[in-house]
Amino acid sequence: MKQCRRSPQVSLPKAASLLFTLPLCTIGALTPLFNAVAQVSTDGTVSTTVTVTGPDGKTFNINDGTTKGTNLFHSFKEFSVPTGGSANFNNAANIQNIISRVTGPSISNIDGLISTLNPANLFLLNPNGIVFGPNASLKIGGSFFATTANSFVFDNGYEFSATDPQAPLLTINIPIGLRYRDNPGDIKVEGPGHGLNYNDLAKSGARPNFDSNVTGLQVEPGKTLALVGGNVFIEGGVLKSKGGRIEIGSIDSNQFVNLVPVEQGLSLDYEGTSSFRDIQFSNQAFVNVTGDGGGSIAIQGKNISVTSESNLLSDTLADKDGGDISIVGDSIVFNRSGVTSNTFGSGKGGQIILEANNIKLENNGGASIQTWDKGDAGNINISANSLEIKNQWGITSITTANSTGKAGDINITVNGPMAIDFVGIRTDSSGRGDAGKININANSLEIKNSTVSSRVTNTGQAGEIKFKIADSLDVKNSRITTDTFGTGDAGKININANSFRLQDGAVESQAGRNSTGKGGEINITAGTLELPQSAGISTTTFAKGDAGEININADSFLLQRSRVRSNTQTGSTGNAGEVNITAGLFQINSANVQTVSSSSGKAGNLKVVADTIKLDDSSLRANTTAGEGNITLNSGDLILRDNSSITTNATGTATGGNITINTDNLVALEDSNITANAEKGFGGRIFITAQGIFRSPDSDITAFSELGRQYSGTVQLNTPETDPSQGLIEFPETVTDPAQQIAQNPCLRGGGEFIITGRGGFPTDPSKVFSSDNVRVDLVKPVASTVNSTSTTKSQPSTTSTSATDKPIVPARGWIFNEKGEVTLVAYDPTKTGPQRSPQTPANSCSAQR
Structure with missing residues (x-):
């Protein structure tokens, strides 16, 4: 990730430069020696003079020096200010920049006052290191730059160096850069801490008291306070610039840092810097640029840690827009500490920018932006290769009850894994302004025991929640939700992931009780979507507003012991939303998908398009008390x-x-x-x-x-495969002549008659056999007659072969159904009783002629 940031430039005359070369110095060497004899002494390279006054010999008056235009140069062998002492630069009124260096081997221990006779920017360079004690203070009227660089670099190539001291040239502008050489020294700022209630600092929604009674290192309003060392340690130290700019940088060996003119003075530009060192804030360290127009905070290093109730703050109090808080490093850690930007006026709040390979917000650590008035809050922008947020606070963007400004957006981009555990990421609007959006782009995202939400309780609109996850999204015992409890509408939830697993949690949007706004839509697109247990995707209305739609598109969707639902609750008048599911495989086990109306509102429609839909002990429901629901x-x-x-x-x-x-x-x-x-x-x-x-x-x-x-x-x-014409008999085009169906000698056909009517329609041609399409009735053994009869068997005409053993033919007179349901032809009329057969066949019958 790119570790440099270019500051905005303003139209000013061409600037000069700063160079840093740092001799060997250990962190232990920064231990202050305030009980030793502290002093300010010159090295004789320029015409600086020092006089010591006061009964205790702790007041150092710095005079003369070398003047080049509006720049005044001083060179010291030692520069330290004891507790209760002061170092006073006596500069002329036309001097704009006081540029000083320490060429001796000692670090600078400053636990007293540094002042100027007339307002000017003060540059202090000591490659060995600089320590500001708890009593250190500034009264200089301009900006203050403390650095452990080796030299200041100017636009004509001249270097005002601590290791190669030379007299300044005749014509020099302000520095344009800082040159670092071997092993730059460290900078430490010590103090008692801000003394504020950290719960107030971390709590969103109640206006805290941000006015620390500790002065610390403070410059005049609108000016710059810059600390640029090797490692930088702010241990309970307090840094202030009302509406100004505070810059903290930690630079490694053999590097160059540009100085760029800005409205507040000078800004550090790391475009040509490739290697950094560490920055630590601890013991309630406090960096505050609150003012009529919120100031800017810029921090750049390698490993940046903000711990033990430390806080970085930029508040806008009037009609001027606030500046940004920017933290850039290889790793950033907030542990029970935070970064906050608020607007209390009509000016816009500044942004919070975190950029690093690895970022952790943990143990009630986090970032917060709020608007309390007309001004819109700024955005929170986080960019990392990995991001972990756990244990309370988290990231918040809020509008308070009486505000009309909009809340800022939360934008998170993570190239690798992102994890959220027991925290909240939320944008809320309690005023008339809209809540901000939440945009999370990550390679993978795991959410446990947490909430990602956007909520509105007044006339503002809730913000949209948008996840774009390249690989896996795993949500467990957590909620992703947009809600309205006012007249504003709830925001949409859009989730796009390669795989999405939701367990013991919910993705939901609701129009709450007493609200008139609409619930938000839920749109989910995933390769695989799993709700394996006690999970839900739902939109609900409790009041007048309609519930939002649910749209799910997945290659594979498993819903198990969970539910997808859009519904109206008892007492509501709004309608339920539609549920639309498109999937390759949609499998539902002991679960349900439903759009339900429990009140006067209508149920929504449920539509599923899938290659395969499997329900096992499950239901698809569109039940209603007020209509619709298809x-x-x-x-x-x-x-x-x-x-x-x-x-x-x-x-x-x-x-x-x-x-x-x-x-x-x-x-x-x-x-x-x-x-x-x-x-x-x-x-x-x-x-x-x-x-x-x-x-x-x-x-x-x-x-x-x-x-x-x-x-x-x-x-x-x-059932389209059933052919309605199957089994029908095609009638012949030529109608059968009935005369051709009457035998000339009916007796030749045997005694009795048998009428064939077919199965409806025209009678079958008796000269044709039955087709295979006709109904077949199997012949069975005749039922024996209860009446004894005899028949005479006679020879058949010569044209027909006969047998002496032929049994008499008995004509069928009816049929019955046996116990198997089969049709049996019988020789008697089953509808009559008594004898029904003649024992003798009449001589003139057809049988007699056989």
């Missing part, structure tokens, strides 16, 4: 098992919703039902188009009403 399913296969259901049932006087199913195969087993029933209204309509419908006897498809059959709905089953 279900449309388009799938390759639709499988219902183990008491699953698809319902659009209606209670009260509402009409049952419609169910439309288009599928290749519909399977309903084990008491699985499809119903569009009603209580006191009309049943709904069910339309099913399928290649095949397979259901067990205990699985029903119904659309009835408890009012009776006349109020029942419609069930229409369409």
